[in-house]
Each structure stands twice: as structure tokens, then as C-alpha cells.
Amino acid sequence: GNSVTxxxxxxxxxxxxxxxxxxxxxxxxxxSLFWYVQYPGEGLxxxxxxxxxxxxxxxxxxxxxxxxxxxxxxxxxxxxxxxxSAVYFCALRKAGNQGGKLIFGQGxxxxxxx
Amino acid sequence: xxxxxxxxxxxxxxxGKKITLECSQTMGHDKMYWYQQDPGMELHLIHYSYGVNSxxxxxxxxxxxxxxxxxxxxxxxxxxxxxxHTSQYLCASSEPGRDNEQFFGPxxxxxxx
Numbered sequence: 001g002n003s004v005t006x007x008x009x010x011x012x013x014x015x016x017x018x019x020x021x022x023x024x025x026x027x028x029x030x031x032s033l034f035w036y037v038q039y040p041g042e043g044l045x046x047x048x049x050x051x052x053x054x055x056x057x058x059x060x061x062x063x064x065x066x067x068x069x070x071x072x073x074x075x076x077x078x079x080x081x082x083x084x085s086a087v088y089f090c091a092l093r094k095a096g097n098q099g100g101k102l103i104f105g106q107g108x109x110x111x112x113x114x
Numbered sequence: 115x116x117x118x119x120x121x122x123x124x125x126x127x128x129x130g131k132k133i134t135l136e137c138s139q140t141m142g143h144d145k146m147y148w149y150q151q152d153p154g155m156e157l158h159l160i161h162y163s164y165g166v167n168s169x170x171x172x173x174x175x176x177x178x179x180x181x182x183x184x185x186x187x188x189x190x191x192x193x194x195x196x197x198x199h200t201s202q203y204l205c206a207s208s209e210p211g212r213d214n215e216q217f218f219g220p221x222x223x224x225x226x227x
Contacts, residue, residue, distance in 0.1 A: 034215070043118075043204055043218030044157075087155055100208045101162060101172075102146050102216060107155035 002027045004090050006105035013080055013112050021075040022063075023090035023102045031092040033057075033066055033073040034102065038087045047075075047088070078114045117141055120205050120219035127195055128227050135222045136192045137205035142209060143217075146188040148172070148180060151221070152201040163188055195226045 007022040025031065032051045036044040048057030050066035050073065057064050062077045075092060090105040118139040127133055147161070148161040149172075159172035163182040177186075177199070178192050192199055202223050206216040 036218075038155075041220070043120075043220045044206075044216075045218070046215040049215065089157065100210075100214065100216065101147070101159060103173075104157045108156075109155070 002031070002092065002094055002103050004092055004103055004109050006088075006090050006106035009087075009107070009109035011108060011110045013110070015082055015114050016079045016114055017112075019075070019077040019080045019084075019110070021088055021090075021110070023073045023075065023105060025071050025092050027071075027092055027094060029069070029094070031094050033064070034091040034093070035062070035064055035073070035075050036089040036091060036104075038089065038107070040086070042087060055059075067091065080110070082112045082114055085110055085112045118205065118207055118217050120203075120222050122222060123220060124223050125209065126225045126227065129196055131195050132185075133192050133195055133224070135203055135205075135224070137190070137219055138209045139207045139217070139219075140186060141207065141209075141217070143207035144185065145208045146182070147206040147208075148173060148178075148188070148190050149204040149206065150176065153201075159160055161190065162224050163172065166205075180218075182227040184205065195224075197226045200224060200226050 003026045034049045035047040037047045048059040050057040053068035055066045087107045091102045121136045144165045149157045152223040158174035160176040203220045205219040208216045
């Protein structure tokens with residue numbers, strides 16, 4: 001079936017360090033891929049998305065490239081800030097799914113220290 | 115700016131009580147969703163709706179029920195709360211279209227004693 005697997009957290013980094021959060025997926029066809037972020041005490045917000053192979057989503061300094069050959073959508077940021085501390089969720093929407101249902105990974109908690 | 119609201123934000127209640135978690139959105143979205151979020155953070159879809167009078171069970175079985183009488187309102191009800199229902203409940207909505215994002219409310223943290 002369809003599934004999303006993320007690297008386990010928590011991830012702890014110093015400010016200005018490089019961030020990678022790995023995400024791999026299992027799906028038939030060509031799903032759309034998303035990264036959502038959840039700040040403490042809040043709901044999820046869309047961070048970026050990619051809808052087809054080799055697309056790169058980017059927002060707020062974060063990037064992720066849809067790699068069909070490796071079924072991956074790793075999240076990267078060149079220089080993290082304390083304000084980036086949050087939980088990050090990778091998600092997919094199945095190809096042909098008109099209902100809009102998302103399948104989420106288990107989330108990766110990021111903690112950035114000054 | 116997303117306009118999706120959930121009340122209450124926090125609820126502590128005794129076993130056996132009936133509770134309703136409210137979710138409202140002012141964006142006119144047809145599609146709405148309820149997720150249950152584990153203490154370990156994983157999200158599971160428990161209910162969704164494609165429009166008025168349309169409700170479906172999600173991927174995770176839940177003893178809760180939902181209704182969709184108005185486009186903007188998607189309440190979730192537990193007839194008899196139990197400690198196993200303790201969790202965070204997140205509501206979301208989206209516009210039609212394959213790649214349209216889901217907008218999330220702030221969540222309701224439910225504790226059943």
C-alpha cells in the first residue's frame with residue numbers, strides 16, 4: 001500500500017547548521033508530495049510541495065526535490081534558525097485521488113539551539 | 115491566511131461523558147477532514163467529508179462520529195468518552211483539486227480521565 005517513512009527524531013542542531021530530514025515513500029503511480037510543519041501548540045501548515053518527478057518545492061529557505069528513481073523527497077535547509085524548531089511531516093497524496101486525502105509520515109522533531 | 119477554527123482548544127473530561135469537538139471554516143471549502151494525532155506525533159485520518167451530507171470513515175477506525183449539515187461546520191462527537199480517546203484532534207479543509215493544500219485548525223487536546 002501507500003506509505004511515507006521519515007527519519008526518526010528528535011534532530012538537534014546548532015543555529016546556522018545544515019539540515020536534512022529524510023523522507024521516502026511507497027506508492028503506485030505518481031503521487032504529489034508535501035512537507036508540512038507544526039509549531040508548538042499549533043496545527044499543521046504547508047511548507048512546500050512537488051507534484052511531479054524532478055520538481056523542486058521551496059519556501060522560507062527550505063527545499064525538497066521529488067526523486068522518483070529513489071522514491072524520496074528529502075527536506076533541506078542550508079542554515080537553520082532557532083525559529084525553525086518544530087515538527088516536520090512528509091506526506092503524499094495518491095495519484096488519481098480526487099478526494100484529497102493525505103498519507104503522513106510519523107513526523108520528525110527538530111530542535112535548533114542558539 | 116487560513117480561517118479554520120477549533121473549539122475547545124483543551125478539554126479534560128471524565129469517562130462516560132458525551133463530548134462534541136467543533137470545527138468551522140470560513141473559506142467555503144467543500145472537503146473537510148478529522149485527524150487524530152498520537153502523543154508520538156503521527157497523524158491518522160479518522161473522518162472526511164466531500165460536502166454537505168457526505169461523511170466517510172478514514173483510515174483509522176474511530177468510535178467517534180461526524181456530521182456535515184452545513185458547508186462551514188464539521189463537528190466530531192464521542193458519545194461516551196474513554197481514556198483511550200485521549201489524544202490531539204486536528205481538523206482540516208481543502209478546495210477541490212489534486213494539488214490543493216489542506217489547511218489545518220489549531221487542534222483540540224482531549225484528556226479523558
